[in-house]
Amino acid sequence: MNGYAASLCLAGALLSSAAAQVTYQDLLKADPANWLTYSGSYNSQRHSLLKQINTANARALVPKWIYHVPGAGRLESVPLVVDGVMYLSQPNEVFALDGRTGRLIWQHRREPAMRRGPNRGVAVLGNRVYYTTPDAYLVALDARTGSLLWQSKIAEAKEGYWAPAAPLVLNRKIITGVAPGDYGMNGLLAAFDASTGERLWRWNAIPRPGEPGGDTWAGDSWKTAGGDTWLTGSYDPELNVIYWGIGNPAPDFNGDLRKGDNLYTECMVALDADTGKMKWYFQFTPHDLLDWDAVEIPVLVDAEYQGRRRKLLIQANRNGFYYVLDRVTGQFLHGTPFVHSVNWAKGLTPEGRPILVPGVEPSLQGTKVCPSTSGATNWMSPAYNPDTGLFYVAALEGCGINTKSYEEFRPGGFPFDATGYIESPQEPRQLYVRALELTTGKLVWEFKQIGSRAYGAGLLSTAGGLIFAGCDQGIFTALDARSGKPLWHFNTGQAISASPMTYSFKGRQYVAVEAGSNVIVFGLFEDSEESTFGRTQ
Amino acid sequence: MRFQAIQCAVAGALFVSALLAQRNAGPASEANPLGHDPQAVAQGHELYNHNCTVCHGLNGAAGDRGPALGAGRSHVIRTDKALFEAIQNGIPGTAMPPFSLPATDIWKVVAYIRSLRATASDAFVPGDAARGEQIFWGQGRCGNCHMIRGRGGISGPDLSNVGGERTLESIRDSLTKPKQPIPGGYQPVEVVTADGRRLSGIAKNDNNFSLQLLDSHDRLQLFTAGELRQVLYAKQSLMPSNYDRVLKPSEFQDLLAFLSRQVVHKVERRRRSEEDDEQ
Structure with missing residues (x-):
């Protein structure tokens, strides 16, 4: 291994333009030319320092190439880019593409494949690409060929587990989560050795009786409790702590048999990256009855808060509130609604616990609940721009009608939600891009995605002063990060459900977004002559 | 119209023969009791040419009225048992009639059809696979360019599943014949x-x-x-084609034995275009 690494270093010295393997230092540095992690950097700010594309020239954006992913329905992954090579995924499949031309370099397909989706993206370290699978494996591929190197089981697929989230790569280890809590599968986070695939630690999201938090579950309800981990967390290398949002308790809409706060569902948890031991937790929605998974991306920001510079953790939660926490201690600092339609809680206590409005919970005849179970936001990534000091979020206004029933848990991977919800016809969903003041959550501007009544895309912020946003109408828009004014848009022709990203290669900046079954890459118009190869056979 | 008329005539004639035939309950086993026995395959070939070529083509390569059973395509009927039943009972709603052959003969035809589709892992390849593995990583230097299960080089195709996706003949050709087609991406x-x-x-x-x-x-x-x-x-692949000369015959056979046993998952050989259509 050392000899091999040494020969690669030698090759690197000979060929300065050659694609390099990704090191942990690269991940820490988050060079803006590359996009190396699901959220672009460990702090998950999704803010790129690239500014070749900016407020002055955004109107000159044109599509550069399109790659159609055969068989894809609705892509929800975030592509990664390493020195011009784009790694793209859908369930059971990974593609390596030339980031300037969209030409296929290799394609990996897992077989036999269990069909289940979505897949939310890959991770990279060294010469490896990692992804997780519908049958709950962590898979390592050779980044240059797509060859399978090893695979490690995260959880039992025959029990009902699967794994949709992009893995989080740390120094020499890979962190993965699981789904689906809605089937009564108990959530977990697991760390694997990045070289060998050996499991290093496992953290269980649901405590057993006798363990701290075990008394927040009545009777045997902890056994089929949910609390899954289906989006990628964030990492603070200084503290060596990972932050991960935990999903809903099960059964989703009936809490009669799971009395108690139901820890650690609906929590933000802080785990020691080396041991997986929990440092703190904060629960957003104790004893949730509305399937408001708290998996939304935790955004790590170091900022002035009440006169003191603090390490903050920000989350716009599916339950409609915007939270500011101290990420060293987990202390709740501030919380305020970021959508108008919130009817389930009057506000938050000084400790951050919701002050419930009695009766706003699923019932046999149906109860109106705002926001709806879709959530005030969801997997759509938010962004933070340190230049504007604004936090940007894809926000959904709207209400739902929630009903409840009684349901027996069935082992083997079946829904265990005890009925569900419909979107309220009186208060239909409406998608916005909202810019909030970081520490107060105060609305600074909003951009209404007219006609969009469903989940949208996540957001991308750039040092060019832009926010890129998409919607279910397929419109991809560049907004002025300071005012929310639209500067450019493009109709991709398919619903956008993924978060955009940006990269540069050989001096050109690109912006990529997945729309339906395609990935589309944009760049500034270049007025240059076409050239083709002069070939010698 | 003409095609349909022929179909009806053939189906009709065979329907009569089917009525006369004694109808069996089905195969006694899931897998072919004759296995891949070369003699059964040879006898199955004869029976096949006698009974099946009129619709499925000579050697199962192409047929005017029925699918080419051996050519590289997606096979609807894959298992031994399903093939047996299709021959014994016909396929309702298609021109495929039942055949009144003794069960042993049906199994022989099944063995032959399977041999048409067989990848190297289905073939009985004599040799010492463990010794072949040593040759792969050692004197053959195959591992410099090829990867197997996460180990090896990357300038040649990954061979982790070579026994499951290529025929023995094509593996042998790659090792011994110059100017083999260069696989896409190499x-x-x-x-x-x-x-x-x-x-x-x-x-x-x-x-x-x-x-x-x-x-x-x-x-x-x-x-x-x-x-x-x-x-x-370059006009030629980087793959050397002289393994039958640089290795001793027994070593070459050992290498073939090792390669033919490399199976991650078994796939039917399929045309790329058809594969794309199915997604």
Whole structure:
């Protein structure tokens, strides 16, 4: 291994333009030319320092190439880019593409494949690409060929587990989560050795009786409790702590048999990256009855808060509130609604616990609940721009009608939600891009995605002063990060459900977004002559 | 219209013979009791030519009225048992009639059809696979270019599943015959960049406007047409074709035994275009 690494270093010295393997230092540095992690950097700010594309020239954006992913329905992954090579995924499949031309370099397909989706993206370290699978494996591929190197089981697929989230790569280890809590599968986070695939630690999201938090579950309800981990967390290398949002308790809409706060569902948890031991937790929605998974991306920001510079953790939660926490201690600092339609809680206590409005919970005849179970936001990534000091979020206004029933848990991977919800016809969903003041959550501007009544895309912020946003109408828009004014848009022709990203290669900046079954890459118009190869056979 | 008339005539004639035939309850076993026995395959071939060629074509290669059972295509009926039942009972709603052959003869035909589709892992390949593995990583130096289960080089195709997807004949040809077709993504190429650098490697992909190179240092290099002055394609693959000469016959056989047993998942051989349509 050392000899091999040494020969690669030698090759690197000979060929300065050659694609390099990704090191942990690269991940820490988050060079803006590359996009190396699901959220672009460990702090998950999704803010790129690239500014070749900016407020002055955004109107000159044109599509550069399109790659159609055969068989894809609705892509929800975030592509990664390493020195011009784009790694793209859908369930059971990974593609390596030339980031300037969209030409296929290799394609990996897992077989036999269990069909289940979505897949939310890959991770990279060294010469490896990692992804997780519908049958709950962590898979390592050779980044240059797509060859399978090893695979490690995260959880039992025959029990009902699967794994949709992009893995989080740390120094020499890979962190993965699981789904689906809605089937009564108990959530977990697991760390694997990045070289060998050996499991290093496992953290269980649901405590057993006798363990701290075990008394927040009545009777045997902890056994089929949910609390899954289906989006990628964030990492603070200084503290060596990972932050991960935990999903809903099960059964989703009936809490009669799971009395108690139901820890650690609906929590933000802080785990020691080396041991997986929990440092703190904060629960957003104790004893949730509305399937408001708290998996939304935790955004790590170091900022002035009440006169003191603090390490903050920000989350716009599916339950409609915007939270500011101290990420060293987990202390709740501030919380305020970021959508108008919130009817389930009057506000938050000084400790951050919701002050419930009695009766706003699923019932046999149906109860109106705002926001709806879709959530005030969801997997759509938010962004933070340190230049504007604004936090940007894809926000959904709207209400739902929630009903409840009684349901027996069935082992083997079946829904265990005890009925569900419909979107309220009186208060239909409406998608916005909202810019909030970081520490107060105060609305600074909003951009209404007219006609969009469903989940949208996540957001991308750039040092060019832009926010890129998409919607279910397929419109991809560049907004002025300071005012929310639209500067450019493009109709991709398919619903956008993924978060955009940006990269540069050989001096050109690109912006990529997945729309339906395609990935589309944009760049500034270049007025240059076409050239083709002069070939010698 | 004409085609339908022929179908009806053939089906009708065979329907009568089917009525006369004694109808069996079905095969006694899931898998062919005759296995891949070469003699059964040979006798099955004879029976096949006698009964099946009129619709399915000579040697199962192509048929006017029924699918080509052996050619590279997606097979609807894959298992021994399903093939047995299709022959014994026919396929309702199609021109495939029942055949009144004794069960043993049906199994022989099944053995023959399976042999048409067989990959190297189905064939009985004599030799010492453990010794073949040593040759693969050692004197054969195959591992310099090829990867098996995460170990080895990357300038040649990954062989982790070679026994499950290629025939023994094509593996043998790759090892011994020059000018074999170069698999997609492995075309050796030398390029001269606009600034005069010369690089060699394999083209993972290329067209008029760009080229994606895995260079001789195993690094991906991406070029647009304007960045390259010259592109030279080698006429032959990097794969040596003299293994039957550099290895002793027993060593060569051991290497074949090892390669034929490399199976991750078994796939039916299929045409690429059909595979795409199914997604």
